[in-house]
Amino acid sequence: MTASFKRIDYSLRPAKHAERRMLCDVFRRLRPFGRVEDYIYVGFGSIWFSDFTLLHRSLGIKNMISIEHAETARDRIEDNKPFRIPVDYRKSTDVLPELNWSRNQFLWLDYDDPLSVDMLLDMRTVARRAGSGTVLAVSVQCTRAPQHAQSEQDRSPGGPTALDRFVDLFGRERVPPETAAEQLYGWQFGTLSRAMLFQEIEAELATRNCTSPEPEMHFQPICEIEYEDGAKMTTIIGIFFAPNDRGLVEQCHFEALDFLPNPLTPVRIAVPKLTVREFKKLESQLPLAAGEELQLGTIPLAEARQFADMYRYLPNFAVLES
Amino acid sequence: MADVQTQEKQQINAEPTKTFFVEMLTRDIALEQAVLDLVDNSVDGAKALRSDGDRPFEGREVQIEFSKDKFRILDNCGGFDSETARAYAFRFGRPAGMPRTSHSIGQFGVGMKRALFKFGHHFVVRSATTADTWAVEVQVPEWETQDGWHFPWAEFQPDDDLSNSNPGTEIVVTDLRSEVAGKFSTKLFENAIVGLIKSKHREFIAGGLSITVNGQHIDATSLYLLVAEDEKFQPGTDELLFKVEQGEDIRVRIVVGVGQSAPREAGWYVICNGRVILEADRRNSTGWGQVEEQSNSVIMPSYHNQYARFRGIVSFDSADSSRVPWNTTKTDIDQDNPTWQKTFGRMLEMMRPVISFLNELDNDIDEHTRDHSPLLDFVSKAKAVKSEDLPRRSAFIAPARGTLHKGPKTVKVQYSKPIDQVDFLMKELSTASAKAVGERTFELIYQRMGGE
Numbered sequence: 019m020t021a022s023f024k025r026i027d028y029s030l031r032p033a034k035h036a037e038r039r040m041l042c043d044v045f046r047r048l049r050p051f052g053r054v055e056d057y058i059y060v061g062f063g064s065i066w067f068s069d070f071t072l073l074h075r076s077l078g079i080k081n082m083i084s085i086e087h088a089e090t091a092r093d094r095i096e097d098n099k100p101f102r103i104p105v106d107y108r109k110s111t112d113v114l115p116e117l118n119w120s121r122n123q124f125l126w127l128d129y130d131d132p133l134s135v136d137m138l139l140d141m142r143t144v145a146r147r148a149g150s151g152t153v154l155a156v157s158v159q160c161t162r163a164p165q166h167a168q169s170e171q172d173r174s175p176g177g178p179t180a181l182d183r184f185v186d187l188f189g190r191e192r193v194p195p196e197t198a199a200e201q202l203y204g205w206q207f208g209t210l211s212r213a214m215l216f217q218e219i220e221a222e223l224a225t226r227n228c229t230s231p232e233p234e235m236h237f238q239p240i241c242e243i244e245y246e247d248g249a250k251m252t253t254i255i256g257i258f259f260a261p262n263d264r265g266l267v268e269q270c271h272f273e274a275l276d277f278l279p280n281p282l283t284p285v286r287i288a289v290p291k292l293t294v295r296e297f298k299k300l301e302s303q304l305p306l307a308a309g310e311e312l313q314l315g316t317i318p319l320a321e322a323r324q325f326a327d328m329y330r331y332l333p334n335f336a337v338l339e340s
Numbered sequence: 341m342a343d344v345q346t347q348e349k350q351q352i353n354a355e356p357t358k359t360f361f362v363e364m365l366t367r368d369i370a371l372e373q374a375v376l377d378l379v380d381n382s383v384d385g386a387k388a389l390r391s392d393g394d395r396p397f398e399g400r401e402v403q404i405e406f407s408k409d410k411f412r413i414l415d416n417c418g419g420f421d422s423e424t425a426r427a428y429a430f431r432f433g434r435p436a437g438m439p440r441t442s443h444s445i446g447q448f449g450v451g452m453k454r455a456l457f458k459f460g461h462h463f464v465v466r467s468a469t470t471a472d473t474w475a476v477e478v479q480v481p482e483w484e485t486q487d488g489w490h491f492p493w494a495e496f497q498p499d500d501d502l503s504n505s506n507p508g509t510e511i512v513v514t515d516l517r518s519e520v521a522g523k524f525s526t527k528l529f530e531n532a533i534v535g536l537i538k539s540k541h542r543e544f545i546a547g548g549l550s551i552t553v554n555g556q557h558i559d560a561t562s563l564y565l566l567v568a569e570d571e572k573f574q575p576g577t578d579e580l581l582f583k584v585e586q587g588e589d590i591r592v593r594i595v596v597g598v599g600q601s602a603p604r605e606a607g608w609y610v611i612c613n614g615r616v617i618l619e620a621d622r623r624n625s626t627g628w629g630q631v632e633e634q635s636n637s638v639i640m641p642s643y644h645n646q647y648a649r650f651r652g653i654v655s656f657d658s659a660d661s662s663r664v665p666w667n668t669t670k671t672d673i674d675q676d677n678p679t680w681q682k683t684f685g686r687m688l689e690m691m692r693p694v695i696s697f698l699n700e701l702d703n704d705i706d707e708h709t710r711d712h713s714p715l716l717d718f719v720s721k722a723k724a725v726k727s728e729d730l731p732r733r734s735a736f737i738a739p740a741r742g743t744l745h746k747g748p749k750t751v752k753v754q755y756s757k758p759i760d761q762v763d764f765l766m767k768e769l770s771t772a773s774a775k776a777v778g779e780r781t782f783e784l785i786y787q788r789m790g791g792e
């Protein structure tokens with residue numbers, strides 16, 4: 019597997035940019051659990067550290083750890099990293115158990131790859147230890163399950179299908195029995211991946227809660243996101259909390275996050291294709307007051323709507339030409 | 341006074357405490373298996389009512405529901421009468437003289453009680469036959485402190501689920517143990533139960549028994565083996581009959597062959613009276629990695645992924661369920677069972693030619709690659725047949741390597757190159773994989789050097 023920074027220029031991923039800002043909004047709402055700057059941010063910084071830069075600049079987060087398994091890129095990463103961020107050059111599976119779990123964490127496990135067993139084991143590692151107030155965000159690629167490529171490569175007629183291989187890899191406990199072959203493609207695969215991430219956390223919490231003398235721990239989903247800059251990606255975000263802190267979770271008012279659709283469904287980040295002039299024209303009319311409508315002119319309605327839904331999170335791009 | 345004292349001195353109290361009993365009984369079984377035990381009881385009810393034909397359990401239903409608060413199983417499999425309940429069903433262990441269901445799968449007389457105690461602290465069992473109805477309700481912690489080993493009757497109220505005209509049994513457990521409540525509330529546990537029932541009770545589901553878990557209907561699955569139409573390739577099958585002096589005969593059917601390549605499905609399946617005991621077993625106890633003790637030579641290799649196509653099925657059937665080789669939790673074979681020991685030798689004999697063939701297949705793929713192996717091509721074209729549709733007795737037949745038509749002799753070329761260079765060529769040659777880069781560059785240089 020080639021490190022993803024060799025394939026993608028992170029600074030040119032508008033949907034990812036929007037997602038990053040959404041996570042920042044979630045982070046900002048954690049005040050009831052204490053000062054957000056006391057949280058430890060744990061992410062996969064790659065060589066770009068875009069999420070780290072955003073959180074440091076806008077929220078003042080200072081305790082940050084980047085996990086990076088591409089040991090071979092060490093020199094380049096050390097050269098690029100801002101704000102003296104410590105980078106742990108091991109796999110997340112090895113690093114996560116060693117984090118300081120007595121403190122609140124904001125973890126964004128932004129995997130580049132499709133769902134794997136290792137990722138599910140990471141869910142368990144976190145769910146086993148997370149304290150009340152710890153937030154977990156997980157992103158996985160969901161263009162299509164790699165088992166499709168395997169079954170195409172095999173080419174023997176009557177050989178195991180992609181779904182057979184998928185169940186074989188994850189085990190029948192993890193793959194809901196009603197799963198159909200088309201659920202290994204695209205957004206449906208995203209839905210399945212999210213369900214499998216959630217159920218792994220749920221299962222670990224059930225074990226933790228029945229054996230631990232400490233108070234119970236719950237996990238409440240905050241939102242689910244789908245986006246695409248080339249590859250389809252999906253994200254889950256949720257918060258761990260003890261029953262006594264339920265009130266604190268309510269005070270965070272996650273339901274009031276600007277980007278959440280009403281009724282609550284997964285957020286689909288769509289980046290509208292607009293000219294700079296159109297951008298400005300729409301921006302001057304936003305936010306819309308109740309009952310008001312956008313003056314579109316020649317701007318296509320669909321693009322304008324996408325813009326109105328997402329404009330707070332979208333990047334402003336400018337191409338500098340001499 | 342003196343008499344009583346002497347008596348007390350003479351008699352040493354060795355009566356088990358109920359608490360000890362409950363704890364011991366519930367520890368030796370996994371939660372999943374305890375749920376299956378209750379399904380087994382319903383299946384026995386259905387067996388007693390079975391009709392003739394392909395789908396003897398048509399119309400019989402088992403509904404299972406569980407959550408963090410409650411476990412419930414309801415069937416319409418005939419129920420059992422209050423006399424059976426009074427004298428046998430709640431006894432710990434099967435009393436002598438108890439009438440047996442022919443070919444039963446719940447024969448040890450512990451399954452239901454063990455499950456009830458394992459799940460929680462309060463249970464209600466209700467049952468209706470065409471002529472009788474009864475109910476039992478027990479608060480386990482209270483019962484543990486009372487003298488005597490009796491369960492109290494409760495009042496039976498007929499309803500839509502159970503009555504004389506709709507006979508069956510319902511078990512409800514509440515006040516669940518905390519670790520059980522935790523598991524019952526997870527999707528993973530639900531998936532596990534569905535998966536287990538699907539495989540362990542596959543014969544009964546295929547026979548028309550309807551089972552739902554939390555409202556979800558479970559479909560039947562079958563084991564498939566590959567067969568070629570021209571009889572060049574077919575599974576080995578055999579039937580054995582063991583007579584016993586007293587009691588019922590045991591019928592054994594063995595099927596070995598080749599299936600699709602699926603590591604999790606490969607291995608031996610052991611079935612007792614229709615209930616799957618072992619699935620895809622690859623341990624020494626089913627023959628893998630057998631070493632001949634005297635000479636220390638390997639008679640059967642240990643499982644390895646090149647055997648991912650191996651399928652072996654051995655079914656034992658007897659009207660007397662104590663004769664078939666299962667352990668009390670129905671999770672493994674009883675290796676000391678004489679029928680198992682006699683069958684085991686035949687299993688190894690039948691397994692050997694399949695293993696040899698799979699070794700040949702592996703060699704053929706090694707020589708020709710997956711794309712060009714004639715043997716793999718042949719196997720891939722065979723059609724999958726349900727194990728129950730195979731003939732009663734036949735030898736395993738498979739083509740020998742080299743007998744199939746093949747192209748020119750090939751050799752595999754393998755090398756490693758820096759990723760950047762491979763990526764560069766992948767782009768320049770518009771190929772999708774490193775393997776394709778290797779093949780395309782070989783073809784190009786072959787042409788350039790004047791090869792034909």
